Amino acid sequence: MEKTLEVVTFGETMVLFNPDNIGPLRYANNFSKSIGGAESNVAIALAKLGHNVGWFSKLGNDAFGMYIKSVIMGEGVDVSRVGFDEERKTGIIFKERFQHTNPNVYYYRQNSAASHIGVKDLDEDYLKSAKILHITGITPAISESAREAVFKAVEIAKENNVIVSFDPNIRLKLWKLNEAKEVILKIAEKADIIFPGEDEGKKLLGTDNPELIADEFIKLGCKLVVVKLGEKGCYVQSKDEKIYVEGYPIKRVEDTVGAGDGFAAGFLSGYLKELSLEDCAKYANGVGAMAVLVRGDMEGYPDIEQLESFIGITESVDR
Incomplete structure (x- = not known):
């Protein structure tokens, strides 16, 4: 089949309510509505970086589900495989923000429509049409059926020479560490590209040393390991190359949620363009840095012109 998509991904997206003020959630009266996933x-x-991407999930057949589909479609993502559940509702997430710290998040997603996604919701031809399947460690945490869908999607990808990209994204509000570790390491064995953070290396492998983290994932079978180092940048290791790439320091951080997802997208964008590993990492660091400049999960992601200006490839013209 002709490959029409560059990347396909799937998982739960919720309606996100972000308080307009900083402080305990119980004192917040006004919220801005967005999406988070x-x-x-x-x-x-x-x-936004110009790639042909597909995302699918199950949404409640309700106002919030319609809103999520509309927003994602409006950003240029193919949502043709999104399904609606007549019986279950769309999940909700609230943030609680404090000055200069990562926000707390509160999920209202138990028995949500997306938690009932399963193998039957996978369109094999759709998955086969992509160059890259991107998955995270969140989807297998939300239900047993979602976990089965992740493993089946990976199996389909591996059988059809689709590259598997994996962000462990450990969420201990969703499952216990022992269970998370077992499942995530099984997925890692089948991943081609993996994006662990230092803290995830510590939880999964017992070390936060970037080079040791990379060594262990390479031993498991990953071809390319990209260790996220926050504002310090990242460490990238393949069979033939090992490189540290400095990040882009941000003086005023508005919201860190979504930065890691932007980082992964930036790297995959460079990878699809067949850039060097160093340039892929610069893309990743750039998108991740720009994401934290704006409140909200995805509102700060740049287009390619903005990204290349930010990382110094081109000069911006402001007026």
Whole structure:
């Protein structure tokens, strides 16, 4: 089949309510409505960078489900495989923000429409049409059926020479560490590209040393390991290359949620363009840095002109 998509991804996206004020959630009276979901974040960031991307999930057949589909479609992502559940509702997430710290998040997603996604919701031809399947460790955490869907999607990808990209994205509000570790390492064994953070290396492998993290994932079978180092940048390792790439320091951070998803999208964008690993990492660091400048999960993702100006490839013309 002709490959019409560059990247396909799937997982739960929720309606996000972000308080207009900083402080405990119980004192927040006004909220801004947006969307939040790791996989849709990656899809939107890639679409903004000019790539042909597909995202699918199950949404409640309600106002929030319609809203999510509309927003993601409006950002240029193919949503033709999104399904609607007549019985279950769309999930909701609230943020609680404090000055200069990562926000707390509160999920209202138990028994949501997306938690009932399963193998039956996979369109094999759609998955086969992509160059890259991107998955995260969040989807297998939301239900047993979603976990089965992730493993089946990976199996389809591997059988059809589709590259598997994996962000562990450990969420301990969704499952216990022992269970997360077992499942995530099984997925990692089948991943071609993996995006662990230092803290995830510590939880999964017992080390936060970027080079040791990379060594272990290479041993598991990953071909390319990209260790996220926050504002310090990242460490990239393949069989033939090892490189640290400095990040782009940000003086005023508005919101860190979504930065890791933007980072993954930036790297995949460079990878699809067949750039060097160093340039892929610069793209990744750039998108991740730009994401934290704006409040919201995906609102800060740049287009390609903005990204290349930010990382110094081109000069911007402001007026």
